[in-house]
Amino acid sequence: xxxxxxxxxxxxxxxxxxxxxxxxxxxxxxxxxxxxxxxxxxxxxxxxxxxxxxxxxxxxxxxxxxxxxxxxxxxxxxxxxxxxxxxxxxxxxxxxxxxxxxxxxxxxxxxxxxxx
Amino acid sequence: xxxxxxxxxxxxxxxxxxxxxxxxxxxxxxxxxxxxxxxxxxxxxxxxxxxxxxxxxxxxxxxxxxxxxxxxxxxxxxxxxxxxxxxxxxxxxxxxxxxxxxxxxxxxxxxx
Numbered sequence: 019x020x021x022x023x024x025x026x027x028x029x030x031x032x033x034x035x036x037x038x039x040x041x042x043x044x045x046x047x048x049x050x051x052x053x054x055x056x057x058x059x060x061x062x063x064x065x066x067x068x069x070x071x072x073x074x075x076x077x078x079x080x081x082x083x084x085x086x087x088x089x090x091x092x093x094x095x096x097x098x099x100x101x102x103x104x105x106x107x108x109x110x111x112x113x114x115x116x117x118x119x120x121x122x123x124x125x126x127x128x129x130x131x132x133x134x
Numbered sequence: 135x136x137x138x139x140x141x142x143x144x145x146x147x148x149x150x151x152x153x154x155x156x157x158x159x160x161x162x163x164x165x166x167x168x169x170x171x172x173x174x175x176x177x178x179x180x181x182x183x184x185x186x187x188x189x190x191x192x193x194x195x196x197x198x199x200x201x202x203x204x205x206x207x208x209x210x211x212x213x214x215x216x217x218x219x220x221x222x223x224x225x226x227x228x229x230x231x232x233x234x235x236x237x238x239x240x241x242x243x244x245x246x
Binding site for chain 2: 022058059060061062063108110122123124125126127128
């Protein structure tokens with residue numbers, strides 16, 4: 019089925035460990051995003067990629083890095099995980115460029131990350 | 135600063151009853167407004183969106199929302215709630231750049 023695929027679905031890390039969250043979309047969308055969702059705080063943008071080859075910081079980029087590997091794939095890396103990064107992470111994509119706020123996003127089903 | 139407020143954290147309704155979820159926004163220009171639904175363990179799904187024209191917009195699953203500029207509101211409604219509507223609902227504002235500002239969500243519980 020067409021959509022946004024995230025892996026893994028669940029992950030437990032120890033403080034200081036690193037890991038990469040993978041995201042791929044098969045809708046030929048130009049723009050991709052990483053959000054984190056925390057109770058009572060809604061969704062907050064970590065990083066986004068307007069188009070292949072570009073990435074920019076969102077509201078809460080500290081402690082994260084991203085790579086737009088190609089048009090389909092956008093990965094999020096935690097270099098040294100901290101308990102404050104315990105969250106649910108969502109990848110999303112949109113058809114047109116980021117400047118078009120009229121276009122809704124297509125979301126993946128999320129990665130639940132726990133850092134102990 | 136731009137913001138989105140969903141004043142109700144939790145709402146409980148009986149199956150078959152009507153539903154209204156509130157959303158207020160703060161934004162200088164004409165906003166692009168969205169409602170998303172999140173079922174447990176799932177990502178967000180777009181319910182409906184408003185960016186111009188008729189202020190009453192229809193969405194999927196029988197939902198509708200009305201944009202009221204004078205009240206800075208974009209409330210979500212459904213005439214008759216089904217048990218499968220139990221989920222968390224997010225209002226969002228798109229500002230014309232990349233930023234979607236999401237509200238903190240309203241969790242809907244449906245009583246049989």
